[in-house]
Amino acid sequence: MTDSVIFALMPDFIRARIAAYTLRDWVAEHYAVPALQLDRAMTLTLVQLDHVASRKTYYGYDVSRAPSSLLEPISGYMEARPKQ
Secondary structure: OOHHHHHHHHHHHHHHHHHHHHHHHHHHHHOOOOHHHOOHHHOOOHHHHHHHHHHOEEOOEEOOOOOHHHHHHHHHHHHHOOOO
């Protein structure tokens, strides 16, 4: 990946990062799960973000009813990033 591609993705990544941490809080509140059970280190893994975008699950919980303001930035980032 070139520097220009990385810099072009940066705004998408920042939006996805903010949305992912907020979505983690939404899952904890919506499913009454202690936030400590949702490993913070896993929040931004590509697997977790891909599951949000493609399966509408996060940490295994259904997030299809989560606000679109949390889902769209993650889906947008996953669509925009170059495939390996």
